[in-house]
Amino acid sequence: MHYLRTAIPFLIVLAACGVYRVTQASSGKPADVRRLAPQKPNVIAPRYDDPRVATDEQLWAIMDRMKPTIDPVDTNLLVHALRLWGPHAEFGDAQHPSGPTMLQYFLDDTTFRKLAGDKSPPLFTPSPEGIAVRPWKEDSSHKQTAAVHVDDLLATLAESGVPLTEPLRMREATAEVADLLQGALHRFHRRQQEYEWTAISYSRYLYPARRWENRYGQPIDVAALVDELMEQPMPNGVCGGAHRLEALVVLLRADDTHHALPKRTRRKIIDYLARISALLTASQHTDGYWNRDWYRGSPGTAETATAKAGGKQDTMYDRILTTGHHLEWLALAPPEVQPPQETIVRAGQWLARAMLAEDAKNLKKHYGPFSHAARALCLWRSRDPYEAWKPE
């Protein structure tokens, strides 16, 4: 009897552990991405229309200069062109690939091979970790047709409104866009060098689902993703960190529909973007542009920017890239994070003039970064880029 009584505390602790196990059983692994995601991506529409930023005539002239080319075929150019023009654009000649052709370049290996050539290795391949995208490698003879950034193709498909059920015809297998998303989220980890487009893909395809698990067994939730986007100092990240800001804005906008972000997280993002916006106001050059030194919060001079950029020149290219990217995320951002409208107008007008003055060869050479500038101006007019250019 004495021993039995002594055993009681141990039995109670054991029973309590058993009850705890039962209560925790339902909080196991998160569900499969396919079951979490809605079929169609979240649509993030532009929200402002200020003709002072760019006139209709300026938009038309700029878009006319930004028609895509396939000589030679360049995946990075096509992904930017699809993003800019959308999947319905038609140019009426073989020199400029149409929107449907550009979309099929990514969705169908037959179209990909038609444009990139039969010898070109496939862009997508199935792997045990989900569908893998052929990444850009310096010494590859096919680097022109590889993906330059992690998950930028997926994010562009999302921006183009491609549903997750859309077939993805690879060279030796057929899958769906959902498999591409599954692979991206499966591979994502918090030490990833480039995570901006994974975050955008998540916000557009998966949100309001708030949690998934990567292949390393790490649970990733929206709070972790937001921290990742905000933790790194500026200008870390692709294009001086601008895509991190874009990812945050896309998430905020997706949440406008779903209202699933915790209030604290939403507040944190808005405060962060407002601080960035204040930096932009302070660092705007008198001509209206921003250069790569924008994050320092003072306009500086071309010489100081060059010196601070480690000898890299503060060129017109740098200014268009920086100004275009910032105007682009600001065009989608909520009013509470906007700088004074005067700042936007000056930046827009500088950008429009710069894009029209830029050499055609440079426009082709730097099509990717410059396409952001063209898109930004269209967004600030709430105009679909193709509609802004489309002949009557």
Added chain:
Amino acid sequence: MSYDTTLFAVMQPPIGSTKITPRFRRRAARLDALLPACSRGTLAVTVVLSAVFLLTGLHRLNNTDLWGHLAYGRWMVEHRALATADPLGVADGVGRFVNLPWLAQMVGYLWYQASGPGGLQLGHAALVTLTVGVLIAAVRQRGIGLFGSALAGAAFYLLALPILGTIRPQLFGLLGMALVLLAWAATQRCKRHPIFWLPLVMALWANLHGSFLIGLGVLGVATLGQIWDVGRRCGSIPAALKAESVRRLLRLSLLAAAGTLLNPAGPALWWNVLLFGQSANLADISEWGPTTLRSLTGALLFTSLTITAVLLRRSPRPIRAAEVLLVLGLSAATLLSIRMLCWWSLAWVYLASPHMAAIARRWQSPDMAADPPTAMRTFIAMAAVFLALVWSPPTHEFITGHHRSEVLVAAADTPLFVAEEMRAQGLTGRIFAPMQWADYLAWHTNNALKPLVYSHVHLFSPDTWRDYLALGAGSPDLEQIVDHHTLRYLVLPRSMAATLAETLGRNERFRTIYQDQQSVLVEVRPKAK
């Protein structure tokens, strides 16, 4: 007053208090009927051990030399043989290869295979808790109450905290040392049982970690001290040698020493352990360096030394020769080498506790001495154990069945993703990586990657060690060193990559093939002919 919100009142209801309601009495009686009563001391021991288990379980797997030891264990298990040469196949040091902790490595690897990375974390927490538990028992054997012994256990944990947070074979040594102290204390109380189990413990310790010599040293000093103390009382050393208390300790020490000879190297093991610290490379490793006041280790050591000085002055107990010898010896050793802190902590708590208890008794109130056990204390002890189990990550994993991968268990600085990338790409060959990363890279790629240097630095020649340090410091001779050691890849932490950026950027032979926010992987192209 609500009885269940006033803990002190519940634990010790003032007799005859008008605040105790009949409802309280009924509930207390029901609890007393259900649960056995528990003393204040038992509750303290339970709370301390639960806290130690919980806090140790919160530590992730540090990437010091853990992964290297596991890689050794894997090699031995797969080859069904003891390693007679560096299993990673990269050591170039002169002299015979002696793998002291072979048993710890094999046990660690087999345990990892059976229970995964979370199991290692569980093993870490269990081993430290067991060590604290044995130390509490040893202090208790010195005539101190359970409550005081529990406080002694907590004091050890706090003192040794900088070292206890890392899982290494040394933890087996700490348990061995606690058992040596328990055996010493029991022998002092004329108990005979240590004669039977301590030699076995020493035999295991000699195969688990090279620190067994410290245990033997403690026993030797205890015996010498006893001879001195008895000799002083009797007036002659030969007379002291005939005393039963001396003979018991002498027998125990000799049997313990004999136990350590049961190892693959036999008596040569002692010599190998003594020679281990001779490697000049160890001078560059911080844990082998001297203790400074500015470090946490230094602060803890000097705090305990200050308390020792107060105890020497205030303690009503006589100071024994063994106590003086051990305090002097171990504190000097800790001043010379940071890694000795854990041994100092164990011995210090064991030696200082009786003196602290003697001083504390002066202020102890009679109420505290006569403190009846209560069922409520049992209830609180149960709650402490339950909370430790569900809050400690390794037991939470076990209880809930939610398996955690290496990413969630390994320390944040572990190069998990670059290692995975290198494995996925099937990269092989010689690499440069910081020592704290090299073990994991070799482990994760099943020894396909051969680091220039890894944590077993004593295995490398001074030339290789010098080259390793030069590479890490951004030497302008980077290319020559890389070619000399036929390195194929450089795995660099971000900060090191920034230091080397200019040198690497100038040379087309170095090409970045992977990077994340933690690391940069650089491929070394062959020299153009």
